[in-house]
Amino acid sequence: MVRKRRTEGAVEADKSAVKTEIVLATRNHGKIMELRSLLKGMPIRVLSFMDFPGLPEVEEDGKTFRQNAEKKAKAIAKATNCVAVADDSGLEVDFLGGAPGIRSARFAGEKATDRDNVRKLLKMMDGVPWEQRGARFVCVTCAADPKGRTVFAEGVCEGAIGFEMRGTHGFGYDPVFVPKGYRVTLAEMDPALKNKISHRAQAMAKFRALLEEFLFGSKKER
Template sequence: MELVLASGNKGKLQELRALLAPYNITVYSLADYPDMPETVEDGSTFLENAVKKAREAAAYTGLPALADDSGLEVDYLNGQPGVYSARFAGPQKDDAANNSKLLRLMQNVPWEQRTAGFRCVMAICTPQGEVYTSEGTCRGYILQQARGQGGFGYDPLFYVPEYDKTFAELDMSEKNKISHRGKALRGAVEILAKMAQEK
């Protein structure tokens, strides 16, 4: 079976290829389709954006497509930044600016009100229009200052009490076990494994 990942992210591609290797699924990415127009992520939910990206990639490539959309939902900010996580501080998608804005908005907020969750939704669409989805979440707290050198985005501010570490301090295998993306991806792999068996 062949599959296209609706992303050009090399890290995501490597991760997906490794997880799908036992199922004899060949994974391509949008880097293999440089002429495909970029999907406009104008959905109001992670689900809408993930389905839209997967649907457009499946239609363009003629292969089943997997897409994800994810972000940080801060309870004190009524779920912000949510679908705007990457462009919270502006369209330039600047991690440092996004983190600064978040810290500014959370200034003087007491610890017990600093709860937040990362959410990831994955969508698999076939060229025939079938849609399958999986979702993962991870709960934690927003620190008052960044900690750790790893990860990206809000990882240095997102603290996980069970590990006494931020996402940026966890090693990759620890992070994949508990992260929103890891959980959603395991759900997606189960769906894809079934699809491969049926082929």
């Protein structure tokens, strides 16, 4: 088990209300901040990789978002002896048969930047008419405890791929993804609105109640 280091960066509810600790199984600072915000108000202390020096890298070699999320959560739960929360997400483009999918972060290569990935996507979609540019962001979130128990939630944000990069907010494919019912990309959208309609927000909306029961049991049992 990896020994925990106390840090000032850990986020928690009022100390008198904290009932347990969970670890976010990611090193992505943006994702950590987003997940902490979505978990705000629960009676838990939210830790991250920064609180556990020496945590192992978990290879994302699954064939689905669910498999990758489960593998990460189980590995970090075992290493820390805490409940771990992990997610895996990506972009599925209809015209490309669901690609980039689980390879969204590595679409243009193992060391590709967000801009590299977006440029490759736009090149592959060059000349494709709007009605054939349907796409969706998918997020699968998993919690696992040290005994191997798991719980899952999935969120989907439907939309389409724009013809050019627009906007300065967000990350990843946000500058070219236009959510269904909107005329702006996620990168042009106010972050507060994005965090209400995104795939991760939708997954976490379902996940909060599941996580509470997973951690503390049903209300009838308390």
